[in-house]
Amino acid sequence: MASMALVIVMLLCATVQPVMAWGGLTHYSINREAGRNSTEELSAAIAPDVLHDFPYGICGLGAFVHEELPEVLYGPLGFFLCNFSVNESQKRWAAGWMTHTTADRSAHGTDLDGSPYLGDNNYISAVGADTLVEHIVAEIGGDILSYWLHEGTMPEYTVVYPDQVNDSFAEYDSYCKTEYSEDYDSDRYLEAFESFLAMIWVEQVVIDIKQDKRLQFTDWGFLVWAWRNYHKPYSRYYQCAIDNVTEVNCSQTYPQCCGQIYEQSTDCSGGSPVMSKVHQVEYTKIKVDVGRQLIDEGLMIPHREFDAETGAVTISFEQTVSDRRLVRAYKRHLEETYKERTGKQVKFLGDIPSRGKHVTVSEVKEDYPELYRKLIEKGVVPENRVDRGKVHKHR
Numbered sequence: 404m405a406s407m408a409l410v411i412v413m414l415l416c417a418t419v420q421p422v423m424a425w426g427g428l429t430h431y432s433i434n435r436e437a438g439r440n441s442t443e444e445l446s447a448a449i450a451p452d453v454l455h456d457f458p459y460g461i462c463g464l465g466a467f468v469h470e471e472l473p474e475v476l477y478g479p480l481g482f483f484l485c486n487f488s489v490n491e492s493q494k495r496w497a498a499g500w501m502t503h504t505t506a507d508r509s510a511h512g513t514d515l516d517g518s519p520y521l522g523d524n525n526y527i528s529a530v531g532a533d534t535l536v537e538h539i540v541a542e543i544g545g546d547i548l549s550y551w552l553h554e555g556t557m558p559e560y561t562v563v564y565p566d567q568v569n570d571s572f573a574e575y576d577s578y579c580k581t582e583y584s585e586d587y588d589s590d591r592y593l594e595a596f597e598s599f600l601a602m603i604w605v606e607q608v609v610i611d612i613k614q615d616k617r618l619q620f621t622d623w624g625f626l627v628w629a630w631r632n633y634h635k636p637y638s639r640y641y642q643c644a645i646d647n648v649t650e651v652n653c654s655q656t657y658p659q660c661c662g663q664i665y666e667q668s669t670d671c672s673g674g675s676p677v678m679s680k681v682h683q684v685e686y687t688k689i690k691v692d693v694g695r696q697l698i699d700e701g702l703m704i705p706h707r708e709f710d711a712e713t714g715a716v717t718i719s720f721e722q723t724v725s726d727r728r729l730v731r732a733y734k735r736h737l738e739e740t741y742k743e744r745t746g747k748q749v750k751f752l753g754d755i756p757s758r759g760k761h762v763t764v765s766e767v768k769e770d771y772p773e774l775y776r777k778l779i780e781k782g783v784v785p786e787n788r789v790d791r792g793k794v795h796k797h798r
């Protein structure tokens with residue numbers, strides 16, 4: 404599976420703009436370890452990214468809500484989401500939204516005055532990811548490490564407040580004389596949210612897929628690869644994100660117009676040179692498309708529960724096929740969607756299983772003792788497990 408994901412990533416990257424933030428599973432993990440583990444805070448931890456699906460406007464809602472200026476900490480919608488919260492649940496959702504933009508700071512940097520992430524001091528610069536290929540691979544690497552070594556699993560239920568987002572755009576507009584709310588649509592947001600969640604679900608399945616029914620045949624190659632290439636910078640900036648996210652608070656927000664700078668710049672990158680590199684639109688659209696197809700095909704069934712009183716929509720999923728079948732469908736849809744969007748035929752399947760080098764637990768123990776210790780700590784590997792497939796490695 405490791406090489407499958409890498410191949411996909413390599414192929415996707417050729418035609419899209421650079422992108423980098425933390426992946427969905429990493430955002431969940433950061434929030435949990437920062438103690439922001441209410442359902443609302445976890446749910447909203449990925450909420451700003453869903454706006455990348457909106458095709459309208461020159462500047463795109465997704466990039467816009469990610470903007471942070473020194474005066475607009477937590478993004479342009481932060482204040483409005485907090486202040487138009489009508490109950491504690493919405494307030495937590497608003498805080499969760501802000502944990503996203505806050506966590507992203509240590510991933511892709513910022514030029515916020517006095518920020519520790521100025522210049523090259525951020526995850527993406529630290530791993531030397533100058534191209535989109537490297538960016539996305541680094542994002543996946545982070546998700547793998549979050550999944551295996553931290554708390555990076557998808558929550559069982561996701562709460563969405565599409566109307567709260569709508570109201571916030573509207574209030575921002577009336578305060579800043581902009582027209583973002585015209586580009587936003589609650590139904591579409593909800594639908595895109597569902598699709599995006601389906602993709603995070605599948606990514607989790609891809610990361611955790613077993614080579615066999617037994618746990619010890621989990622694809623350690625994937626984990627070892629992520630560990631070897633990313634764990635040092637990842638650990639550092641992941642911890643930074645946790646520290647920053649811990650401090651997120653509605654009471655620290657106040658209304659400011661990001662747009663004055665944002666809208667005047669031709670690349671819609673606002674005052675942040677860092678964000679101009681973060682152009683996630685195309686990749687996110689592909690993700691949302693693929694997620695939608697998996698749902699349409701009935702491989703995953705989303706369940707929506709609408710609370711008319713609060714406007715809360717709770718989404719959960721049911722997987723109707725085996726992990727392997729789901730991953731196969733995911734690969735197929737990714738190829739097709741990729742072709743549709745780029746006009747290029749690519750092959751994601753074929754020799755994948757044979758290319759994924761199988762790594763045994765004893766190899767991990769021998770070659771990466773620190774990783775091995777962490778896996779024991781996490782309970783992924785039982786301490787006194789006898790490794791039946793033990794093969795001594797000569798170097």
Ligand SMILES: [Zn+2]
Nearest residue numbers: 424451452507
């Ligand atoms: Zn983001």
